[in-house]
Amino acid sequence: MSGTNGQSQHNGQSQHNGQSQHNGQSQQSQSGTLNLTLRIWRQDGPDAKGGFVTFDAPGVSEDMSFLELLDIINERLIDEGGVPIEFDHDCREGICGTCSLMINGRAHGHEVATTTCQLHMRKFSDGDVITVEPFRAKAFPVVRDLVVDRSSFDRIIEAGGYISVNTGAVGDANLTPVPKEASDTSFDAAACIGCGACVAACPNSAAQLFTSAKLAHLNLIPQGQPQRWERTESMVETMEQFFGSCTNHGECTEACPKEISLDFIAFMNRDYVKAKIKNRKLAGQN
């Protein structure tokens, strides 16, 4: 991240004092803007019939994010007395998982490991026609335009995406040793921001990548062990109330802005069958 920041700062400077032309971008003023055409999905409500509406977007700055482009189009729409396009966003810094969008047939657009809010217009070319559709799955119904309801993910988290600890006096720090490998891998899984790009990208609308990341995050470390088998069974079965069946295409991990690995899905598959066996034994004990 720091590398990219440094770069964009440099670019910003060179634009301000027209002196630093020697960085190769001699045609700053021209290469800085794009003329684009957008085909955006519009739909008045969950049950309304939607369709694509074409918008011209002339003079788009390369330094804008994709969401800022939508902001500009919306401002124009409002000025003209139209209804702005609804889309989801919150942090705009790639950490909250609220933004979404299928951009030219890819979840979060074509940039690897990038959320829509972090997708910059310099990644597009002058004259591009960009098609924008909401994330789609039966469990992600369209609310309006590009906004979909992803509360099915909340149902999965509620089913076991937590650990239970007794409150009381503060425990000693580092009291529970955690193997380095386990904490690293758990951290990789915990990077999931719950955006739903995996479901959107999946031809089967399966939520395996999200659920497996949430499971591995807790199932790999000591704190998660007491509820491991209960959690696995319950989160998987809640997932299966909403989503399709994984066929190991691997589209999810390619679309994932956090590059969550397919290996977590294999880990979940293993843990689920184990949980079925263990939970049966546990039940027999009382």
Place this chain on the structure above:
Amino acid sequence: MAPTATQAAGSAPVFKTKRPLPFPLNIYQSAIGRKWVMAWTGVGLLGFVIVHMIGNLHLYEGPSRMYEYAETLRDLGGGLLPRTLVLWIMRVGLLGMFLVHLHSAYTLKERSRLASQRAGFIGGAKKYESKRDYIAANYASRTMRWTGPIVGLYVLFHLADLTWGWWLGDAYVRGDPYHNVVESLSSIPVAILYVVANVALAVHIFHGTWSMFQTLGVNNPRYNGLRRNLATVLAGVILVGNLSFPVLVQAGLVDEDNRDCPINDTTGLECLAEAAEAH
């Protein structure tokens, strides 16, 4: 997320939870468990395909060796058990795996179709209104739902052809597999059908072999690359082996011109049995 429009019922489950059956049947009730069973039956079928292909290579040793191989299969169990019993157990097991594999494939495909609202038949190709841009999903993975049924229909034809002899009619000689294979595969349409079906099978196995490790949770990031290689090698070997039969028969390299025994189910079979005895 505070949408202005009416709130959709996003949390309404798409699928109903069924009343759990007793262990271990409840494993098959869940999608992950069902896929797990599908992978195991896939492993079993894959094992059959490999052994079947290798066994058929006896064709290149001539009529009597092929006859001997077929008899060996019937005699499995070494005389301890009634003749053909072991063969029948394997046949029933194979049929069972086939049916379970098919049932799980079909029902899981239906689940994905419903979960995608309007997904097309092949891997959700129509999930979106605009064009999808796939990155990882390859030809093999997206056509499992075509290559599978092609293989299924081919297996039915294959049985009707070489096991039940319906296709060859009077030309079919029960107990003389060499003759039946050569007779059947010398017909151009049949040879083409065998080639097409076995290409489908190889494509199916290419994705299946990679997929089953993932489904069974038998994976290790260090060996993930090897899984692709294994899938390629396995699919390749099976493809070359299985395609060699129709291709070589059509090329005239496998024929009955120099055959010692007559072609009929009386003296012909006696002659083959004697030749096999002499080995």
